Amino acid sequence: EIVLTQSPATLSLSPGERATLSCRASQSVDNYLAWYQQKPGQAPRLLIYDASNRAAGIPARFSGSGSGTDFTLTISSLEPEDFAAYYCQQRTNSMYTFGQGTRLEIK
Amino acid sequence: VQLLESGGGLVQPGGSLRLSCAASGFTFSSSAMSWVRQAPGKGLEWVSGIGGSGGSTYYAGSVKGRFTISRDNSKNTLSLEMNRLRVEDTAIYYCAKKRSTGDTCGFDIWGQGTLVTVSS
Numbered sequence: 001e002i003v004l005t006q007s008p009a010t011l012s013l014s015p016g017e018r019a020t021l022s023c024r025a026s027q028s029v030d031n032y033l034a035w036y037q038q039k040p041g042q043a044p045r046l047l048i049y050d051a052s053n054r055a056a057g058i059p060a061r062f063s064g065s066g067s068g069t070d071f072t073l074t075i076s077s078l079e080p081e082d083f084a085a086y087y088c089q090q091r092t093n094s095m096y097t098f099g100q101g102t103r104l105e106i107k
Numbered sequence: 108v109q110l111l112e113s114g115g116g117l118v119q120p121g122g123s124l125r126l127s128c129a130a131s132g133f134t135f136s137s138s139a140m141s142w143v144r145q146a147p148g149k150g151l152e153w154v155s156g157i158g159g160s161g162g163s164t165y166y167a168g169s170v171k172g173r174f175t176i177s178r179d180n181s182k183n184t185l186s187l188e189m190n191r192l193r194v195e196d197t198a199i200y201y202c203a204k205k206r207s208t209g210d211t212c213g214f215d216i217w218g219q220g221t222l223v224t225v226s227s
Contacts, residue, residue: 001168032212036151043201043220044143044151049213055206056215087151091212094165096141096153 002026004088004099012107019075021102023088028068032091035064035073039084047086048073080106108132108216110202115221122192122225128185128202128218136160136180139205141214142187144198144223154200155187159208170196192225199223 003026013019023033031051036044046055048064051071061076075082083106088099114126126142141156155176156165164176175188185202199222203214 029212032210034213038151043217044214045217046206046213046215049206049215050211055213089151089153089212089214094139094156094158094163095167096156096212098143098151098153101150 001095002029002090002092002097004090004097006086006088006099006102008102009100010103010105012105013078014107015078015080017078019073019078019082019104021073021075021086021104023066023071023073023099025069025071025090029090029092031067033064033066033071034089034091035062036087036089037082037084038087044087075104078104110204110216110218112200112202112218112221115200115223117224117226118192119227120192120194120225123188123190124192124223126187126189126200126202126221126223128187130183130185130204133204133216135178135183137208139208140178140185141203141205142176142185143201143203143214143217144196145201145220146195146198149198152198156205157185189223192223194225197223197225 035048038044052064111129142154173191199220201220204216206213206215
């Protein structure tokens with residue numbers, strides 16, 4: 001099973017700052033990596049698919065990069081509504097795993 | 108475009124439960140689907156997936172042999188039969204749609220979730 005490790009576990013930033021979230025895979029997943037945002041009491045929301053493609057309706061301040069084992073989600077300038085939990089997800093042979101999550105909190 | 112789960116509830120350890128997910132607003136029969144769960148206060152865990160035709164099914168190691176995923180394309184419904192339930196199966200269960208056919212990673216549509224509690 002491919003393990004995804006997200007860092008940091010918690011990130012404390014202020015609105016307007018840049019956020020950089022990391023996701024590392026235990027072995028190569030090519031570009032089959034997605035990022036999700038989840039707010040309390042809500043279902044996850046797809047942000048980025050296939051490592052670097054923004055999903056429909058996602059603001060341009062969200063961007064994804066990486067391939068193989070190292071991936072990054074960048075939020076260029078934090079808005080108040082961006083403070084939430086973020087998860088990465090990989091797909092290999094039609095099986096999936098998620099990272100343990102990064103909690104983005106207001107400093 | 109919507110997914111609506113049902114069937115959650117309280118069940119004793121060792122018991123069984125069947126979850127359903129009603130799909131609308133998209134071509135269900137062309138869409139691979141999955142179940143994802145989230146234990147209270149914890150992260151996301153992929154549980155099971157199924158191809159559009161229903162001919163291919165996949166399971167996480169933690170549920171293999173106990174859970175069965177299925178679909179009825181004539182009724183636009185996804186199901187998860189859960190047997191030999193354990194306390195650690197307690198979670199919100201979400202159904203989710205793979206964003207497109209082919210080689211891609213991402214679930215673009217999620218239901219609101221249904222809570223399964225396994226407790227004596």
